[in-house]
Amino acid sequence: MTDLICVGAIAGAYGVRGELRVKSYCAVPEDIESYSPLWSEDGSRRFALAILRPIKNGFAARIPEVATKEDADALRGTALYAERSQLPGLPDDEFYHADLIGLEVYDTGGVLLGRVKTVQNHGADDLLELQLAGNSATTFLPFTKRAVPTVDLASGRIVADPPEGVLPDPRA
Structure with a gap:
């Protein structure tokens, strides 16, 4: 099971x-x-x-x-x-939440941002809760085509282009 x-x-x-x-x-x-x-x-x-x-x-x-x-x-x-x-099969641009949890998330330059901890929905679009790489902090990334242009289940990775302010400021 x-x-x-x-x-x-x-x-x-x-x-x-x-x-x-x-x-x-x-x-x-x-x-x-x-x-x-x-x-x-x-x-x-x-x-x-x-x-x-x-x-x-x-x-x-x-x-x-x-x-x-x-x-x-x-x-x-x-x-x-x-x-x-x-369960029914899904179109190429739809995913079961269970398939997203645990995937590594990279920015468009190939830098590891973190790993998907949970998928949340509070009434609007889905949000990916990311466990940030290198620390215990989490952040929420909108699960939209603009913020998450690529989901590759086969390789276990997501490519993200987070909107301004989603990631903590590295200078802080």
């Missing part, structure tokens, strides 16, 4: 009859159900997820083994993973 992609998370109980509140990270949120069975991060648990109805910020869903509010609450925070083979 090494090729899993996070497609959602259980946010807790919804009601008192074992229904779950589920957040989907899929481009088409309802698609999370079609990737069932879903897995826990370590692949030790399998979930046959069925969406019941849309609710604010996600879906009310059911998993057969979950019968009570307490069972549902016990799963709060559980990330849900699908096997990569179940």
